[in-house]
Amino acid sequence: MASNKKVLLKVIILGDSSVGKTSLMNQYVNRKFSNQxxxxxxxxxxxxxxxxxxRTVTMQIWDTAGQERFQSLGVAFYRGADCCVLVFDVTAPNTFKSLDSWRDEFLIQAAPREPDNFPFVLLGNKVDLEPRAISAKRAQQWCQSKNDIPYFETSAKEGLNVEQAFLAIAKNALAQQNQTVDLYNEFPDQIKLTNTQRPSNGSDSCAC
Amino acid sequence: MISGDDNTRHSTSSPISTLSGKTSTSETDLSNSVLPSKLASEELNLAINKEANESELKEAINKCKELILENSEYSVERKWLVRHLIELRLRMQEVKEALADPEHPRNKLSSVSNRTIKGHHLRLQSVLNNSGYRYCDQCTGTIWSVVQAWYMCDDCGYVCHYKCMSSIIRECAHVVACERGQYELDICPEKGLSAQKYSCAECGISLVSNKDWSEMRRCDYTGLYYCSACHWGSSAIIPARVVHNWDFKPQPVCQASLQILRVTSERPLINLEQLNPKLFIRVQELSLVKRLRQELQGIRKYLLVCRNATDKHLLWKCDKSHLIDNADMYSLQDLMDTNSGDLPSKLHDLEDVFLRHIKIECEICKGRGHICEICRNEEILFPFAISAHICPECQAVFHKQCIERKKNSCPKCLRIKIRLKSQKEFNNNINI
Structure with missing residues (x-):
């Protein structure tokens, strides 16, 4: 792949409402946090x-609605994603339980070429809060059961681990994209069926 | 078409003397703009004089609120008080603005230049404002703007001489239209002269008296008879005739009706779907407008939550916001434009602009579309498209054809069901 080509990495953040998806994104991109x-x-x-x-790459980070009533708008943006970030709140067990359905829904809607190898990253957010309901061990076990997903414990409020997590996300996304491009480049001498040089004035080219 | 302007209006018609001879329609009921007699004792507390300052106005507003609660619903007193409260608040606003801004017109003009009578906000007109030939709505005489002081209502356009202000009978069309909230929807609801006691429905002058010559004229909007001073033979398109018969032929109306129809022509007051749903089948343009408005409703939902669309003020591109805010309410002007074919093409253009944003220009809106998971076609499907089916349970969007092929069973709902079931089983196992 040509390294001078502009690379756009599409990252989707998913998880239940109020786990801190927007806060994580804001902390990473703007270094800002609001309690509201x-x-x-x-x-x-x-x-x-x-x-x-x-290599300089542009990350396009899609933040999504966790609340069901704000999900009526579609998820066409799942298509062409390079990495999916799943977020849960370490103090709220229910947000951990719904990770499976978030992952399943994503794989169905995004329909990646190789669902088993698609890069996910799991973030356990709000580690600054007490008491913890989901231990690091339990989260890691879940990650292992899903083809060794990388796991990070973050705090969007304190900015803890956010930078590292997103760097890993970017690396995984880039690896995924290179892989897909390699896949397409298996046959380097492609025959393009859509010949753009053909004159467009169809009436002139008519034989009769 | 003005006649009878040489006929000066019955000069003795003061509000009190006309009360008895008048057949009252609720719109022109005179009793509610004069201070009701029961409230006379409170007169001093209500800041009826024009020069009240801020604190006096504040007190008067509180007093007015108290009195509203004390008086029974639908009573004459309450109606008067509510109107007065609105008036007081407007004046309060004006006083505040005048305090903050030394350039405010209130600080420059004497108190004579603005008057509130019968809901009209009458403003003294400049000598230089001699655009067109005008007739006094009160005495029907010509207004010689260079030599006569004259006033015009900011809200309804009522004009009169300075000397005629004290005898104004007609309420401001804006107030009447707001209070009534809808059009007269019976076609020319005529009651007959005897029900009107043979007198003009507005000023109460006898229509059969031998002393004064007067011709009786029927207003097609109210169905009532008027004298030639109140009915100048003007004509207007009648909402009831449009709604029931799709008939746009102008009919003769009295001046009060003319002013009401004029101030309301752009207001979305007609729920056509409720009043005459069959019209949508009969009139092709109307069914087209209905379909376009329904599509715009769905499109609007996207634009409302898109920051790019907000930045571009995209929704403001529509100068009549009710056309996209809802799908059912029409203004009389909308129906006229539908009949002329202007409205369908206008809505088409609007839809094109909106769709270009959603489908082509805006990354966010594009991302918020759907992909039909049954056919997995890459083309983004939007819920407002005709070909789209929205699952009533989970709001997922599919092609109509695709979901029919699946015998209308939604794959997403199925997944949700299976997940819930396995969750339950899991919980039960833990409990055991």
Whole structure:
């Protein structure tokens, strides 16, 4: 793959409502945190330029609505995702339990080429809060059962581990994209069926 | 078409003398703009004079609120008080603005320049405002703007001489229209002259008296008879005739009706779906407008939550917001534009602009579309498209054809069901 080509990595953040998806994104992109809760409607994205192994890539981070009533808008943006970030709240057990359905729904809607190898990253957020309901061990066990998903414990409020987590996300996303591109490049001498040089004025080219 | 302007209006018609001879329609009931007699004792507390300052107004507003609660619902007193309260609040606003801004017109003009009478907000007109030939709505005489002081209502356009202000009978069309909230929807609801006691429905002058010559004229909107001073033979399109018969032929109306129809022409007051649903089948343009408005409703939901659309003020591109805020309410002007074919093309253009944003220009809106998980076609499907089916249970969106192929069973609902079931089993196992 040509390294001078502009690379756009599409990352989707999923998880139950109020686990801190928007806060994590804001902490990472803007280095800002607010204690005030504001439900996300539908989905929205922010972009950030990052350098990975001397290459500058643009991350397009899609933040989504966790609340069901704000999910009526579609999820067409799942398509073409390079990495999916699952978030739960370490102090709220229910948010951990619904990880499976978030993952399943994502795989069905996004329909990646290789669902088993699609890169996910799990973030256990709000580690600054007590008491913990989900131990690191339990989260890691879940990750192992899902083809060794990387796991990070973060705090969007304190900015703890956020940078590292998103770097890992970016690396995984980039690896996924390179893989997909390699897949397409298996046959380097492609024959393009859509010949754009053909004159468009169809009436002139008519034989009769 | 003005006649009878040489006929000066019955000069003795003061509000009190007309009360008895008048057949009252609720719109032109005179009793509610004069201070009701029961409230006379409170007169001093209600800041009826124009020069009240801020604290006096504040007190008067509180007093007015108290009195509203003391008086029974639908009573004459209460109606008067509610109107007065609105008036007081407007004045309060004006006083505040005048305090903050030394350039405010209130600080420059004497108190004579603005008057509130019968709901009209009458403003003294400049000598230089001599655009067109005007007739006094009260005495029907010509207004010679260079030599005569004259006033115009900011809200309804009522005009009169300075000398005629004290004898104004007609209530402000804006107030009447707001209080009534809807049109007269019976076609020319005529009661007959005897029910009107043979007198003009507005000013109460006898229509059969031998002393004064007067011609009786029927207003097609109210169905009542008027003298030639109150009915100048103007004509207007009648909402009831449009709603029931799709008939846009102008009919003769009295001046009060004309002013009401004029101030309300752009207001979405007609729920056509409720009043005459069959019209949508009969009139092709109307069914087209209905379909376009329903689509715009769905499109609007996307634009409302899109920050790019907000930045571009996209929803403001529609100068008549009710057309996209809801799908059912029409203004009289909308129906006229539908009949002329202007409205369908206008809505088409609007839809094109909105769809270009959602489907092509805006990354966020595109992302918020759906992909039909049955056919897995890459093309983004939006819930407002005609080909889309929205699952009533889980709101997932599929192609209509696809879901029919699946015998209307939603795959997402099925997954949710299975998940709930396995969750339950899991919980039961733990309990055992």
């Amino acid at each position: 809760y504001k439900a996300t409607i539908g989905a929205d994205f922010l972009t950030k330029e990052v350098t990975i192994d001397d």
